[in-house]
Amino acid sequence: xxxxxxxxxxxxxxxxxxxxxxxxxxxxxxxxxxxxxxxxxxxxxxxxxxxxxxxxxxxxxxxxxxxxxxxxxxxxxxxxxxxxxxxxxxxxxxxxxxxxxxxxxxxxxxxxxxxxxxxxxxxxxxxxxxxxxxxxxxxxxxxxxxxxxxxxxxxxxxxxxxxxxxxxxxxxxxxxxxxxxxxxxxxxxxxxxxxxxxxxxxxxxxxxxxxxxxxxxxxxxxxxxxxxxxxxxxxxxxxxxxxxxxxxxxxxxxxxxxxx
Numbered sequence: 001x002x003x004x005x006x007x008x009x010x011x012x013x014x015x016x017x018x019x020x021x022x023x024x025x026x027x028x029x030x031x032x033x034x035x036x037x038x039x040x041x042x043x044x045x046x047x048x049x050x051x052x053x054x055x056x057x058x059x060x061x062x063x064x065x066x067x068x069x070x071x072x073x074x075x076x077x078x079x080x081x082x083x084x085x086x087x088x089x090x091x092x093x094x095x096x097x098x099x100x101x102x103x104x105x106x107x108x109x110x111x112x113x114x115x116x117x118x119x120x121x122x123x124x125x126x127x128x129x130x131x132x133x134x135x136x137x138x139x140x141x142x143x144x145x146x147x148x149x150x151x152x153x154x155x156x157x158x159x160x161x162x163x164x165x166x167x168x169x170x171x172x173x174x175x176x177x178x179x180x181x182x183x184x185x186x187x188x189x190x191x192x193x194x195x196x197x198x199x200x201x202x203x204x205x206x207x208x209x210x211x212x213x214x215x216x217x218x219x220x221x222x223x224x225x226x227x228x229x230x231x232x233x234x235x236x237x238x239x240x241x242x243x244x245x246x247x248x249x250x251x252x253x254x255x256x257x258x259x260x
Contacts, residue, residue: 003239006031008134010086010238011074011125013064013117016043018190019140019234020090022227026235028052032086035077037070039063064091064113071120083128086238089118090140093192096199099153110158115165122169126178135178136238139166140230143184143257145249151200163249170247179246181237186253187215188225221254 010027014020015036024047028034033056036044044059051057060077062070078084094110122137129135143149145163148156163182170180187193201211216222230252236242237250251257 001241003030003235003241005235005239007033008085008238009033009035009082010088011035011037011060011084011121012088012090013037013121014090014092014140015088016040016047018192019185019188019227019230020088021047022231023088023090023140023234025050026228026231027086027088027238028055028057030235030239031055032238033057033082035060035084037062037074064117065109067112067116067120070117071124074121074124078124078128083132084125085129085132085134086136086138087121087125088138088140088234088238089121091117093142093152094154094158096151096155096196097153098151099157102154106154107157110154111161114158114162118162118165126173126176129178130173130176133177134240135173135176136242137166137169137178137180138234138237139180139182140234141182141184141249143186143251143253145182145184146251146257146259151203152196167247174246177243179237179242181242181245181247182249183230183233183237184249184251184253184257185230186225186251186256187219188227188230188252190227193224219254219256223254225252225254 010032012024015024016038024034028051035058037060041061062073091113142159144156144159197211201208
């Protein structure tokens, strides 16, 4: 299958580790010019060095706790360099914990990082997509959009909000050749999952190894996903081959989510 991604431009958020990094590499391998976005310059440079050298790759250093600054930096980049055909919204998940004990600040911080930042990035990138008659916005969320996950109260709430924001936007921009879709990773072998496993093990009084085994057994595939497996789905959604896939949630979870 020809994905027809050669020389497209992509803005990939949270791209210094995990799914974000894997997505940046996967897109670059398909001929995409990738701009990495995260707050740590040194980590961004390290990932930049892993991308194919024959492409026009770059970095933007920005903190997702400040959406205005993020928006300004991206717009400045677009004005000085090029627009983006592909936007991959990907930000670290909110702190674990029950919803009843969550502070207002936790909700506010998560709303800023996941809703406000997604929104300003969409506003910054969509004008170019409209001009090109081609655009892909892909949000990396969570299976909690379909089934809330115990112990992730703030995350469940905000992820659901992102899902509805995404669906609304998809309906508004579809006639411009722009699609907006959500990828819902299940248990994926990342630093975030390691954190969740450690907390769950501590709260239940069992070892990390035992908790890891329990969580793997909750998945029909009996294993955790590799970040690259989610990145492959993102890459397909970014391509011309997925031009009629719009406004949907795609779990990449080995069959763990019970709902359709």
